[in-house]
Amino acid sequence: MPYNIAMISDFFFPQPGGVESHIYQLSTKLIDRGHKVIVVTHAYQGRTGVHYLTNGLKVYHVPFLVIYRESTMPTVFSFFPIFRNIIIREKIEIVHGHASLSSFCHEAILHARTMGLRTVFTDHSLFGFADAGSILTNKLLKFTLSDVDHVICVSHTCKENTVLRASLDPLMVSVIPNAVVAENFQPLAYTPRSQEPDHNAVKSMSRRLGPGDTITIVVISRLFYNKGTDLLIAAIPRILASHPNVRFIIAGSGPKAIDLEQMLERRVLQDRVELLGPVRHEEVRNVMTRGHIYLHPSLTEAFGTVIVEAASCGLYVVCTQVGGIPEVLPRHMTTFAKPEEDDLVQATGRAIAALRSGKVRTERFHDQVKMMYSWTDVARRTERVYDGITGAISEDEFYGHHPGSTWSATRGRAGVQSYALIDRLKRYYGCGVWAGKLFCLCAIIDFLFFLLLEVWAPRANIDIARNWPRKPFINDKNKPVGNGVYWRRAYNDRMDRRNGSIR
Incomplete structure (x- = not known):
């Protein structure tokens, strides 16, 4: 009807x-x-x-x-x-x-x-x-x-x-x-499964990141307290100090943007952290496909659509284990961290190591997300x-049959x-x-x-x-x-x- x-x-x-x-x-x-x-x-x-x-x-x-x-x-x-x-x-x-x-x-x-x-x-x-x-x-x-x-x-x-x-x-x-509209969040080198020649060809398409290759971490979020911006500000210098070949791309706006800019100036990290400011939703995919890891440091989240979009773009997701986030993606797509500075830094380090070792196969993420969410x-x-x-x-x-149930x-x-x-x-x-x-x-x-x-x-x-x-x-x-x-x-x-x- x-x-x-x-x-x-x-x-x-x-x-x-x-x-x-x-x-x-x-x-x-x-x-x-x-x-x-x-x-x-x-x-x-x-x-x-x-x-x-x-x-x-x-x-x-x-x-x-x-x-x-x-x-x-x-x-x-x-x-x-x-x-x-x-x-x-x-x-x-x-x-x-x-x-x-x-x-x-x-x-x-x-x-x-x-x-x-x-x-x-x-x-x-x-x-x-x-x-x-x-x-x-x-x-x-x-x-x-x-x-x-x-x-x-x-x-x-x-x-x-x-x-x-x-x-x-x-x-x-x-x-x-x-x-998520999976068609709008495809990886740069995405090949539909029906057009893939064979398994070995697909395996050869995924190149392992070497020790000298640069890994880009993407953050797209409103810069508010509940989105974990303070946690992000504290973690970025430690992550960059531990991993010389890592850089950040951060998109979003909010009252915490000034704190982020001040941290970059104080630590002189402007050449390793790119601030894009607010981006339109249709531009999110273009930003995500520039990275390898998506970092989501939120302190509270009912679902977290952005991490589904990131996985659909072929990014490995590092996120805090809060709210409904653990329900969103399977374990092989994510590395979870407590909403604490030390644990977030360690989880990001584990994700970087997993990408460099080739243990994570991100080229399959898009097809899997497409099957999960519609x-x-x-x-x-x-x-x-x-x-x-x-x-x-x-x-x-x-409502289903519930024997003995009563209504107020x-x-x-x-x-x-x-x-x-x-x-x-x-x-x-x-x-x-x-x-x-x-x-x-x-x-x-x-x-x-x-x-x-x-x-x-x-x-x-x-x-x-x-x-x-x-x-x-x-x-x-x-x-x-x-x-x-x-x-x-x-x-x-x-x-x-x-x-x-x-x-």
Whole structure:
């Protein structure tokens, strides 16, 4: 069954990043499978209004005040009129929010539930439980996810973290990893397996690095504390001192960039460390193929798409053993280190020695990554989540049979959350002694605001947007069913039976 879906997040192109790439790739693959997808984000550098991207993906850039790291200022209610207008114009059925730190995401899920829409949330990050920022973020997440239909996490570690932070039933959380477009991250001398002459020829193509050959270590990351920039700054001089024929290429920007530059000037390492500054996502492959090792010193990471891209480019990966990183790549592609300076230096030394000895066969990495990760598979699994929350498949089929399992009286059955205001208030009230009452107040005000908007800006006065021609809907057997015109008419008939109401 095709759906009309709105992806909501503060983080989207032209800003580069893992969340941004995830939303774009997932949206285009869902469009390929016959669904209608739009993206709602804030304005970027003068990019305001409606824009069309490849594959007919429509993006709404809403002009809102950005306060920190591309996150908009939380206003709770001021986004509602614009959001409601977009939802009605595009006849949206499912609202899919992304990222715990996105104000747009949290507000959109609240407003969508008030309007009677199905909601999904995807968590891309890991957070702690002790510091003030994490406590506030976790309380906000608990508020939002108390009334969401389903949650998606990008790794099993991320799932455990989200379940604990938001006090969720684990059955309400699915794990769907990120992916990579392997064709966009090919090694320089890549030869498709079907064109390889024989095994001996392939073996001869991989030349062992000698003691005098230069090994280039690539780092592509936002230069923030949580990305391990301080750890990188401390490790670089020690790595270069121990290995004379090693050089670094570092791409990225952030508040820690000045610390990195000062270290290079103080140690006089400018001739061995090349700083590229920020690079566009389409330029990442060209940077990676200049290296032999990819170094990822992150202190916290839910998945780490960049290390998959690095392995696809034929780089041996050295990364910290934190978060969901150990789940991403097999052992023969990576060398793990503790998030400590000494261990990171030692792990990098082991990786350099492994490359020089020829123990690591990086020429096979690309084909292996291509088999492991596919955005088409991610879209298919996400589509199954949509089927589960809309009732297109049975609850037993979606969640599996769990003898003796019971659902909370306040949450209802997972994935079949009630739209009734009284049921929503019961779920919010259980979020805390004082927070629960505040959340209930927000939900009541949001509902009253919605009724006011229904009178002040009637649905009949909102023009319905014309749809981009739909592709044939692809079923679970990857076979097209019907055509775009058929599904568009079927959807219009379904909406007519609702008397023109989204609810």
